[in-house]
Amino acid sequence: MSKCRYCDFNSYAWTGQELDRYVRALLREAELRAEALHPQTVFIGGGTPTFLPADLLAELLVELSRITGFRSTAHEVTIEANPESFDEPRAQAAAQGGVNRVSLGVQSLRPEVLRAYDRVHSGERALEALARARELFTRFSADLIFAFPGQDPASWEADLRAVLASKPGHVSCYELSYEPGTALTRLRNAGRWKAEDSDLCEELYLRTGKILAEHVYERYETSNFARPGERCLHNLAAWRNLHYVGVGAGAASWHGGARRKNIERPEAYQAAVESGIDPVGECERPDANTALFDHLMMGLRLVGEGVSRARVRAATGLDPVDHFANQWQAMREDGWVEWDAHYLRTTARGALLLDSVLTRLLPGEPV
Amino acid sequence: MSRRFPPERIRNFSIIAHIDHGKSTLADRFLEVTGAVDTRKKQDQMLDSMDLERERGITIKAAAVSLTHTIRGEEYLLNLIDTPGHVDFAYEVEKSLQACEGALLLIDAAQGIQAQTVANAMLAMEQDMEVVPVFNKMDLPHARPEEIKDELENTLLLERDSALACSAKTGEGIDGILEAVVDRMPAPEGSPDKPLRALIFDAKYDEYRGIIVYLRMIDGTLKKGDWVHMVGADTDYEAIEIGKFMPKPVPHEELSVGEAGYLISNIKQLEDVRVGDTITIMRGERAAALEGYREAQPMVWCGIYPTNSGDFENLRSALKALKLNDSAIVFDPESSDALGFGFRCGFLGLLHMEIVQERLERESGLDIVQTAPTVPYEVQMNDGSTLVIHSPGELPDPTQWSEIREPIVTVHIIVPTDSIGVIMKLCTDRRGIFLRQEHLSATRVMLTWDMPLSEIIYDFYDKLKSGTKGYGTMNFEEPRFDAANLVKLRILVNSKEADELSVICHNDSCQRRGRAVLQKLQKEIPRHQFQIPLQAAVGGKIVARENIRALSKNVTAKCYGGDITRKRKLLEKQKEGKKRMKSIGNVEVPQKAFLAVLSTDE
Numbered sequence A: 001m002s003k004c005r006y007c008d009f010n011s012y013a014w015t016g017q018e019l020d021r022y023v024r025a026l027l028r029e030a031e032l033r034a035e036a037l038h039p040q041t042v043f044i045g046g047g048t049p050t051f052l053p054a055d056l057l058a059e060l061l062v063e064l065s066r067i068t069g070f071r072s073t074a075h076e077v078t079i080e081a082n083p084e085s086f087d088e089p090r091a092q093a094a095a096q097g098g099v100n101r102v103s104l105g106v107q108s109l110r111p112e113v114l115r116a117y118d119r120v121h122s123g124e125r126a127l128e129a130l131a132r133a134r135e136l137f138t139r140f141s142a143d144l145i146f147a148f149p150g151q152d153p154a155s156w157e158a159d160l161r162a163v164l165a166s167k168p169g170h171v172s173c174y175e176l177s178y179e180p181g182t183a184l185t186r187l188r189n190a191g192r193w194k195a196e197d198s199d200l201c202e203e204l205y206l207r208t209g210k211i212l213a214e215h216v217y218e219r220y221e222t223s224n225f226a227r228p229g230e231r232c233l234h235n236l237a238a239w240r241n242l243h244y245v246g247v248g249a250g251a252a253s254w255h256g257g258a259r260r261k262n263i264e265r266p267e268a269y270q271a272a273v274e275s276g277i278d279p280v281g282e283c284e285r286p287d288a289n290t291a292l293f294d295h296l297m298m299g300l301r302l303v304g305e306g307v308s309r310a311r312v313r314a315a316t317g318l319d320p321v322d323h324f325a326n327q328w329q330a331m332r333e334d335g336w337v338e339w340d341a342h343y344l345r346t347t348a349r350g351a352l353l354l355d356s357v358l359t360r361l362l363p364g365e366p367v
Numbered sequence B: 001m002s003r004r005f006p007p008e009r010i011r012n013f014s015i016i017a018h019i020d021h022g023k024s025t026l027a028d029r030f031l032e033v034t035g036a037v038d039t040r041k042k043q044d045q046m047l048d049s050m051d052l053e054r055e056r057g058i059t060i061k062a063a064a065v066s067l068t069h070t071i072r073g074e075e076y077l078l079n080l081i082d083t084p085g086h087v088d089f090a091y092e093v094e095k096s097l098q099a100c101e102g103a104l105l106l107i108d109a110a111q112g113i114q115a116q117t118v119a120n121a122m123l124a125m126e127q128d129m130e131v132v133p134v135f136n137k138m139d140l141p142h143a144r145p146e147e148i149k150d151e152l153e154n155t156l157l158l159e160r161d162s163a164l165a166c167s168a169k170t171g172e173g174i175d176g177i178l179e180a181v182v183d184r185m186p187a188p189e190g191s192p193d194k195p196l197r198a199l200i201f202d203a204k205y206d207e208y209r210g211i212i213v214y215l216r217m218i219d220g221t222l223k224k225g226d227w228v229h230m231v232g233a234d235t236d237y238e239a240i241e242i243g244k245f246m247p248k249p250v251p252h253e254e255l256s257v258g259e260a261g262y263l264i265s266n267i268k269q270l271e272d273v274r275v276g277d278t279i280t281i282m283r284g285e286r287a288a289a290l291e292g293y294r295e296a297q298p299m300v301w302c303g304i305y306p307t308n309s310g311d312f313e314n315l316r317s318a319l320k321a322l323k324l325n326d327s328a329i330v331f332d333p334e335s336s337d338a339l340g341f342g343f344r345c346g347f348l349g350l351l352h353m354e355i356v357q358e359r360l361e362r363e364s365g366l367d368i369v370q371t372a373p374t375v376p377y378e379v380q381m382n383d384g385s386t387l388v389i390h391s392p393g394e395l396p397d398p399t400q401w402s403e404i405r406e407p408i409v410t411v412h413i414i415v416p417t418d419s420i421g422v423i424m425k426l427c428t429d430r431r432g433i434f435l436r437q438e439h440l441s442a443t444r445v446m447l448t449w450d451m452p453l454s455e456i457i458y459d460f461y462d463k464l465k466s467g468t469k470g471y472g473t474m475n476f477e478e479p480r481f482d483a484a485n486l487v488k489l490r491i492l493v494n495s496k497e498a499d500e501l502s503v504i505c506h507n508d509s510c511q512r513r514g515r516a517v518l519q520k521l522q523k524e525i526p527r528h529q530f531q532i533p534l535q536a537a538v539g540g541k542i543v544a545r546e547n548i549r550a551l552s553k554n555v556t557a558k559c560y561g562g563d564i565t566r567k568r569k570l571l572e573k574q575k576e577g578k579k580r581m582k583s584i585g586n587v588e589v590p591q592k593a594f595l596a597v598l599s600t601d602e
Helices: A016-033 A054-068 A088-096 A111-117 A123-136 A153-164 A183-189 A198-214 A233-239 A266-274 A288-299 A309-316 A325-333 A348-352 A354-359 B023-033 B051-056 B087-097 B115-126 B145-156 B174-184 B309-325 B350-364 B417-429 B460-467 B507-524 B563-579 B591-598
Strands: A041-044 A076-081 A101-107 A139-146 A170-175 A218-221 A224-226 A252-255 A258-262 A280-284 A337-339 A343-346 B010-017 B064-071 B074-081 B102-108 B130-136 B197-206 B210-219 B221-223 B227-230 B235-238 B241-245 B249-252 B254-256 B260-264 B278-281 B300-306 B330-336 B340-347 B368-370 B377-381 B386-389 B401-416 B433-439 B444-452 B473-476 B480-484 B486-493 B503-506 B532-538 B541-548 B582-584 B587-589
Touching: A016 A054, A016 A266, A041 A054, A041 A233, A054 A088, A076 A233, A088 A123, A101 A111, A101 A123, A123 A139, A123 A153, A139 A153, A139 A198, A153 A170, A153 A198, A170 A198, A198 A218, A218 A233, A233 A288, A258 B563, A288 A309, A288 A354, A288 B563, A325 A337, A343 A348, A348 A354, A354 B563, B010 B023, B010 B087, B010 B115, B010 B174, B023 B064, B023 B074, B023 B102, B023 B130, B023 B174, B064 B174, B064 B241, B064 B260, B074 B174, B087 B115, B087 B197, B102 B115, B102 B145, B102 B174, B115 B130, B115 B145, B115 B401, B115 B473, B130 B145, B130 B174, B145 B433, B210 B221, B210 B254, B241 B254, B300 B309, B300 B330, B300 B350, B309 B330, B309 B340, B309 B350, B340 B350, B350 B368, B368 B591, B401 B417, B417 B433, B417 B444, B417 B460, B460 B473, B486 B507, B503 B507, B507 B532, B507 B541, B507 B591, B587 B591
Parallel strands: A041 A076, A076 A101, A101 A139, A139 A170, B010 B074, B010 B102, B102 B130
Antiparallel strands: A170 A224, A218 A224, A252 A258, A258 A280, A337 A343, B064 B074, B197 B210, B197 B278, B210 B260, B221 B254, B227 B235, B227 B278, B241 B249, B241 B260, B300 B340, B300 B368, B330 B340, B377 B386, B377 B401, B401 B444, B401 B473, B401 B480, B433 B444, B486 B503, B486 B532, B532 B541, B582 B587
């Protein structure tokens, strides 16, 4: 197995023994930081947890439930999976361990695209995995990537329709992004990979929304679509800037007034945990202004919902509309945002330009 | 060490060469052979004192070193006056040469005579100096001394047998050169009994010592503590310290006829010293001024602005500091709608400009924005007066003038015969007028063209190099001003005229030039919320137009989990980038867009 070219996740190559040690460390951290947490949602992700052997996966879920008590409190327990590793034994292990939702990294059905991304699965395997997900889990989602260089809108549309035929309750459609440090970014910077221009990306974005709307999927976040009752509650909470605890190497948490990220390198992470030390890598305590900005940065991604003024006031003591009154006024005139007494949200145009919206809120220039 | 040498035991000489022909290495050898530096302690290329010089392998400022050397049992004082070696600096070469009686014309034995070899040799011969040709790099397997002797005879009318051979790298032939300096170059003339007369051939600012004046004694004696008078500047100073560079400054009690050395006084700024000025005694009989020196004329101008408008005064201080050791820089405050307050700066040439810009950023840590370079133009006004402008924005309304004159230079280009065609076309495309073609040898030819300076300050040299596989060299002489059918190409960004982007160009090429500028701007200016029309106009007539489309999708696709802090930082970074931008009307323009007129992918 190799790392996908677009991926900037914290990822490493492992042997079986190392996996075992890592899972122990992760559980030890959970004991340190998440005992009796009783979460409402659980997300087992950060790449490809399904490359754990089925028995180890089963053990992880049992132990995690024992520590946190999630089986009695969580409404939604999601696992991320790659089509090539989502086989029958693992799927069974996940289902028996309390997982009730699968998010499958399909990315594309086209062999040339998958090859270019260095993905090891094929389109057929992806469709098979979707069928398996449908069989064993009540809820499942498909992740797709668009704006592959040279992608013809019609071929993207065909991919999307083929995936929709498997009837996932939820679809994520991400524009291919060039993250610092990824193979793709290096290829692009070396002139060996030509990124699509933003006009085509916009066309694909809009076309995607239209097709999904025809199939009764609502765009509830920039890149996420759900049929009624199928939103991802776990991610929804993150976009609403609610708290979560993450465990594992490089895992992020937003809890107790602190945003923190664990040590990324598994070796160092494990060494810390095994010595009974909190494996914290980076930690910041956002002040009210930063917290307000985070609320906007995350919340405005929720296209229809927007940011709850009351919730932000309660969390930060600042009203998101009043605090940036001049900026919002200017952006309302540009047709980018709208608000009422309860919510602030982007317009359809503003949703497309969210980075520009947010940049205008940062200090440094007249409105 | 401070023993006295009578004039007949003194030689003042310099090394002149094309760039990279080994001048600094040869100078190092002289220092070693004469024992001026300990071989083990020497840094390579002692004479290039600035980091930047060493990095770029070129000498920016002349330096002078006094060496003592014994020949046939007699000890001589050899003053090596270093000269800079790039195309921009003919003026500085000239200054240094005026302090010498002879010059070593150093020629790479493999590369042969190059454009600057010719130019420098001419300069030296015009001043009636003794020119001794020296072939360097004789250790190279492809050294071809016989052919180069032909070139010497054909181009410079120097006798083939006058040439010496050496390898500065291996040290072979070095003693012979020093002997030739003594035997073939004349001793300085001058009288110890006449009133003090010395030539200022350079001046430097030293952080610890203040202004150091480099001087060459002509007549009389200068003693420590004397009060001296600078004739041209009409100022008086006390000679607080005098001495010679050996190669470190060594204080002396006096300097006399023929010697080269330095003077330190309480001179406040480099501008107070005029290179080429004459020093004489303050009280008593004063000597008359020496002839010959003239002010350097800046031939390339550009606007330099601080990225942060609050740094204007810091920029002024930084420019002043640079001027301390580079009196050729000229600057005056100017302002622009887009760039705020900055300076219009004049440079000897494009390389000089690049060096100054780099030094500004390196030595002062300031972020600067630079506008495209331009040459000066003479504008014949209707009222009979002549206006010299240094930026396109200064050109008055066309109804007020009758003629614009631009600087034209005679360019000597030496190329291999097989690339004549390419270079002929290049020169023709750049509005050149062909003057003549001379064969230096069977494989190399010198082409002489009259070219508008504005056509060669951008990338002509690069084009020459690429068109000749690196073998082409060029040199140009002082410009003259000739009338031409020139127009001001105005650039409008979202209907707002941007004087910072305007350019003076030939009427025939305004459309092509305008299109190139707009296409470059189209690439450099990020999309905005609105569509931005770009136009190039001459007078009221639009000659080219382009559009920058309105912003489309600009939203991060994926954002959850651990991304939050990072994502916030990315946005802050984007914002930082925006803050560095300048505004033309309501359009934000990145700094490098102001160099768009340099675009030549026409």
